[in-house]
Amino acid sequence: MSGHGPPPVPTGERRADGGPPPGRRAGRPDGPRRTRAGRPAAGVLKEIDPTKAVYVALAATLLGGWLLVAIDGGDFLTTETIVGIQQRSAALGIVAVGQTLAILAGSLDLSVAYLISLSSLVAAEVMAGRDGAILPAVGAVLAVSALVGLVNGTLITRLRVHAFIATLGTALILRGVIDHFYDGPAGSVPVSFQSLGYDRIGPVPVAALLWAAVAVAAWVLLRRTRTGHRIYAVGGDPEVARLSGVRTGRVVVLTHVLCSVCAGIAGLLLAARLGAGAPTVGTDGGYDLESIAAVVLGGTALAGGRGGVAGTVGGVLLLAVLDSVFNQLEVNSFFKDVVRGVVIVAAVAVYALRGRKRRAA
Amino acid sequence: MKRTIPILVVLAALLAAMAVVNPFFLEPAGFLAFVKRAAPLVILAAGQYFVIVSGEFDLSVGSLVTVEVVVAARLIDGQESATWWVLLLLVAIGALVGLVNGLVTTLLSVPSFITTLGMLLILSGAVFLWTGGAPRGALSQAFRVFGRGDLGPVPWSVVILVVVAAAAVLLMRADFGKRLMATGDNDRAAALSGVRVARTRILAFVLSGLAAAVAGILLGGFAGVSAQVGQGLEFSAITAVVLGGVVLGGGRGSVVAAMAGAFSLEALFALLNLYGISGPLEYTVQGVIIIAAVAAGAAQFPSRLRAST
Numbered sequence: 144m145s146g147h148g149p150p151p152v153p154t155g156e157r158r159a160d161g162g163p164p165p166g167r168r169a170g171r172p173d174g175p176r177r178t179r180a181g182r183p184a185a186g187v188l189k190e191i192d193p194t195k196a197v198y199v200a201l202a203a204t205l206l207g208g209w210l211l212v213a214i215d216g217g218d219f220l221t222t223e224t225i226v227g228i229q230q231r232s233a234a235l236g237i238v239a240v241g242q243t244l245a246i247l248a249g250s251l252d253l254s255v256a257y258l259i260s261l262s263s264l265v266a267a268e269v270m271a272g273r274d275g276a277i278l279p280a281v282g283a284v285l286a287v288s289a290l291v292g293l294v295n296g297t298l299i300t301r302l303r304v305h306a307f308i309a310t311l312g313t314a315l316i317l318r319g320v321i322d323h324f325y326d327g328p329a330g331s332v333p334v335s336f337q338s339l340g341y342d343r344i345g346p347v348p349v350a351a352l353l354w355a356a357v358a359v360a361a362w363v364l365l366r367r368t369r370t371g372h373r374i375y376a377v378g379g380d381p382e383v384a385r386l387s388g389v390r391t392g393r394v395v396v397l398t399h400v401l402c403s404v405c406a407g408i409a410g411l412l413l414a415a416r417l418g419a420g421a422p423t424v425g426t427d428g429g430y431d432l433e434s435i436a437a438v439v440l441g442g443t444a445l446a447g448g449r450g451g452v453a454g455t456v457g458g459v460l461l462l463a464v465l466d467s468v469f470n471q472l473e474v475n476s477f478f479k480d481v482v483r484g485v486v487i488v489a490a491v492a493v494y495a496l497r498g499r500k501r502r503a504a
Numbered sequence: 505m506k507r508t509i510p511i512l513v514v515l516a517a518l519l520a521a522m523a524v525v526n527p528f529f530l531e532p533a534g535f536l537a538f539v540k541r542a543a544p545l546v547i548l549a550a551g552q553y554f555v556i557v558s559g560e561f562d563l564s565v566g567s568l569v570t571v572e573v574v575v576a577a578r579l580i581d582g583q584e585s586a587t588w589w590v591l592l593l594l595v596a597i598g599a600l601v602g603l604v605n606g607l608v609t610t611l612l613s614v615p616s617f618i619t620t621l622g623m624l625l626i627l628s629g630a631v632f633l634w635t636g637g638a639p640r641g642a643l644s645q646a647f648r649v650f651g652r653g654d655l656g657p658v659p660w661s662v663v664i665l666v667v668v669a670a671a672a673v674l675l676m677r678a679d680f681g682k683r684l685m686a687t688g689d690n691d692r693a694a695a696l697s698g699v700r701v702a703r704t705r706i707l708a709f710v711l712s713g714l715a716a717a718v719a720g721i722l723l724g725g726f727a728g729v730s731a732q733v734g735q736g737l738e739f740s741a742i743t744a745v746v747l748g749g750v751v752l753g754g755g756r757g758s759v760v761a762a763m764a765g766a767f768s769l770e771a772l773f774a775l776l777n778l779y780g781i782s783g784p785l786e787y788t789v790q791g792v793i794i795i796a797a798v799a800a801g802a803a804q805f806p807s808r809l810r811a812s813t
Contacts, residue, residue, distance in 0.1 A: 302799035305752045307561075311739060312795035319788025432563075432621055445615045477637070480629025488614055488622035495613035 193442020193450065193494045197457035200490070204461060208468035217471055222346050224467055232463035233350035234259075234409045236456065238430050239437040240354075240361045241405025243455045246438050247365070248398040249378040249447030250299060250306040255406040255434060257317035258291050259425030262410025264321065267330025267420030274333045281411060288407025289400050291317070296396030314431070325422040332418050340416030350412055357405060362452045364401075374398060378447025406430070436487045437462055442494055461486075507749040508761040510801070515764050518771040525778045536659055542770035543665040544569075544719040544726070548737060549744040549766035550672045550759055551715025554708040556745050559688040559754030560609060560616035562709065564623035565716040565741055568601055569734030571631045572720025574639045577729040581641040591647070595717050601627070602713025606706030616709075624738070632731070639729050651725020661722045668718060672759045675711075684708060688754025743790075744769045747797050 205220075212219035238255050245252045262284045269280035291313065298309040342349045365371035376384040377394045385391050406425075413424050425431075435445075441458030443450025462483065469479045519529075528534040548565055555562040572594050579593070580586045605623055609616045632638075650660050675681055683704045686694035695701045723733055742752075748765030750757030772793065776786050 298795055298799070302795075303802035304795055304798045305746075307752055308743070308746055308798045309795060311743070312791040312798075315787045315791030315794070317791075319784045319786065319791065322784030322787065432624075436618070436621060439615075439618055445617055475633055477629040477633040480625045481633065482629075484622040484625030484629065487625070488608060488619055491614045491618045492608065492612040 193497075194454040194457065196493065197441050197454050197461060197490070201457055201461045201464065204464050204468070208464060208471075211468065212471045215472055219468070219471060224471070225346055226343060226348060227470075228460070228463045228467050229348050229351035231466060232459045233348065233354045234412050234428065235430060235433060235437060235462070236354040236459040237357050237405050237409045237412065239434040239441075239455050239459050240358050240452055241402035242434040243438050243441075243443055243450070243452055244361060244365075244374065244398040244405075245306075245402040246435070246443055246445060247378045247447055247450060248374045248395050249381060250395055250398065251310065251435060251445070252295060252399065252402045252406075253307065253310040253431050254291065254295060254314040254317060255402070255409075256425035256429065256431040257314050257321060258288055258403055258406040259410040259413065259428070259430055260321055260420075260422050261291075261317055261425075262288055262407040263414035263417070263424050264325060264329055264420035264422060266411050266414040267328075267332050270330065270332050270336065272331040272333050274335050277333065277336050284407045284411055285404060288403040288410070292400035292403030293396065295403065296399035299399070300392035300395050321422045325420075328417070328419040328421045330414075330420045332414050337415050337418055340412060350416075353408070353412065357408065358452050358456050361401075365451060370394070370397065375448055378449075380448070433462075436483075440487055440490050507756065508758050508764070511748045511761050511764045511768060514797075515768045515771065518768055518775060522771060522775055522778065525775070532657070536657075536662055538770070538774060539665065540659040540661045540726075541774075542767055543661040544722045545737070545740060545744060545770055546665055546763050546766040547668050547715050547722070548719045548741040549748070549762050550668060551712035551719075552738075552741040552745050553672070553748075553750060553757070553759050553762035554675075554684065554711045555616070556742070556750055556752060556762075557688045557754055557757060557759075558684050558705050558708040559691065560705060560708070561620060561742070561752075562605065562712045563617065563620040563738045564601065564605060564627060565712060565719075566734040566737035566739075567624045567627040567631075568598065568713065568716040569720040569723060569737055570731065571601075571627050571734075572597065572717055573724040573729055573733045574631050574635055574731065576647060576721070576724055577639055577641040577643055578635055579641070580644045580647060582644060584644045584646055587644045587646040591721065594721060595714065598713040598715075598717025598720075599710050600713070601716075602710035603706065605713070606709030609709065610702035610705050620738075639731050641729070643724055643729060647721070648725035651722045651727070653725075661726065664718065664722065668715070669763060672763070676759050680704070680707065685755060688756075690755070740769065741766070743794050747794065749801055 209219040238259065242252060242255065265287055266280045266284050269283050270276045295306075295310050295313055298304045298313070299306050302309075304312075339349055339353070344352070363371075365374060373384070373389045373394050374397075376387065376389055377391045381391050384394075409430070410425070413428075414420055417424065437458040438450070438455050439445055439458075440461060441450065441454030441456070443454055465482065465486065466479065469476075469482070522538075523529045526534070529538065548569075552562055552565065575597065576590055576594055579590045601623065605616070605619055608614050608619045650664065653660050655663055676684070683694065683699045684707075686697065686699055687701050687704045691701045694704075719737075720734070727733055744766035745757075745762040746752060746765070747768055748757060748761035748763070750762050750765075769790075772790070773786065776789060781789060
């Protein structure tokens with residue numbers, strides 16, 4: 144047992160799915176034609192690639208939504224809807240990018256929802272309506288969230304607490320602290336900072352640009368740096384990664400710090416939108432389970448080692464477009480949950496089917 | 505069996521501490537009141553144990569409990585005569601939800617975390633879609649007896665708990681228990697030795713669904729009808745099982761320890777209340793203790809930890 148946490152997805156069989164190099168399976172005669180996930184070599188396009196599948200599904204949903212809304216007598220692709228989709232998805236998108244890093248490394252983070260609430264409170268309390276306090280507030284939020292990530296990562300790697308339990312425990316601790324000190328909105332955010340939540344450049348909200356920046360940064364980290372390759376290696380097979388000289392513990396801690404910082408940024412964004420800190424903003428949005436769902440919808444394997452940020456962005460957009468279509472059709476909000484549940488399970492079932500076909504081949 | 509001892513020591517210490525703070529706890533009535541309050545979580549933990557030891561998760565039990573209670577209230581709507589067929593229906597719903605969870609997880613190879621997360625969304629959405637946003641109707645007296653009534657000197661829920669616990673222990677001693685353990689430990693090896701791995705896992709999910717149905721029936725009587733009755737119970741149940749030394753990932757731990765973990769969790773809450781730590785800080789203490797307990801378990805038996813297969 145090396146310094147990493149036990150695998151988050153329990154079955155031995157599924158564990159074997161994540162091969163050490165990104166996207167490639169260990170010990171299977173995959174041959175050279177199967178390259179890294181997201182870039183199948185020519186001639187194998189008939190296989191379903193999760194990252195592409197989610198964008199195909201996204202396009203289909205957009206088209207279907209446009210048709211349904213048109214039949215209903217509305218206009219789907221208005222600037223308003225497009226801005227709305229981006230606004231709705233920005234906060235979840237930022238959290239989901241962070242969650243992608245943790246999941247790729249074979250871990251997961253259930254504490255992000257409470258951390259988002261805490262970040263919004265820290266931001267609004269430090270700012271207290273003053274323009275001059277924006278930078279210290281942002282610094283404080285990033286420091287607090289990085290610390291929470293460090294604690295999560297350390298619990299998982301040093302104390303060998305399963306990621307599920309460690310981050311659930313951290314979530315409970317944060318919940319107790321938040322509920323003890325706050326029972327309603329607190330602090331206030333100056334108008335200049337609120338522009339982060341509401342301003343837009345043409346049809347693109349600033350919040351969406353922030354999300355794009357976070358996503359691109361994570362993509363560069365994963366695809367273009369040594370650290371990124373280590374993350375895939377650790378998620379694919381921690382033991383092999385360790386034997387190849389990767390300090391697996393450090394990698395897992397780093398992904399947790401980055402995941403928590405992403406949650407902190409989402410908290411800043413939500414504070415800007417609400418104009419104050421709110422103790423329930425993270426849990427009301429269901430950001431913990433929903434971010435995991437978006438990551439998995441984007442084709443990243445829950446066991447780690449396979450997938451990427453591009454898929455996650457598609458997954459978040461898909462959820463937001465679904466939401467938007469339902470809103471326009473004025474569908475009951477409970478029905479939305481039902482459909483969302485079906486979509487998530489169905490998508491993962493399709494990806495799993497593809498995995499089995501490969502294995503059989 | 506060695507893994508069962510630590511949690512039993514912890515439970516004994518917690519119970520002793522409760523007896524010191526509140527002597528009423530030593531009287532049969534006081535003790536039975538505690539067991540009655542703990543019964544739903546203990547039953548849920550037994551159900552969750554089957555799933556966890558087979559190497560999976562069940563995140564849908566909390567929303568399933570809510571569904572059971574809301575459906576019962578809506579269908580019974582105060583009529584005593586409807587009690588019995590509704591009870592049967594509730595058990596059937598529990599089994600059906602578990603069956604679907606199991607089928608999707610095994611036949612479609614969807615990780616159970618996602619299957620049961622989807623089921624959570626579907627169940628909570630569907631039940632409120634059906635009732636129109638808020639629970640309606642009322643439970644009958646005959647239904648509420650299970651949660652709050654007594655059979656002689658013993659509360660009904662304690663009787664039900666004893667039956668469930670005995671059944672769980674017997675199941676784990678039977679062939680099914682051995683197959684379940686083998687499946688969770690190494691499903692490929694189990695399959696090669698002739699275990700029908702998929703069928704075993706599906707049965708584990710069905711048992712978890714049934715446990716949620718029973719817990720819902722007890723909670724409906726005990727706590728009444730609300731949309732929040734099952735909230736967070738999935739995490740409490742998983743926490744209880746893990747506190748009992750059962751390893752996430754499967755193949756390790758006993759059902760007695762899982763149930764003892766649930767009792768310990770309830771005893772801890774009761775104790776925190778007695779010491780005046782109530783409300784929000786309870787969560788903080790709970791979080792610290794869970795992490796500490798699991799960390800202690802990992803430090804104590806490093807050689808018994810599952811190798812990263």
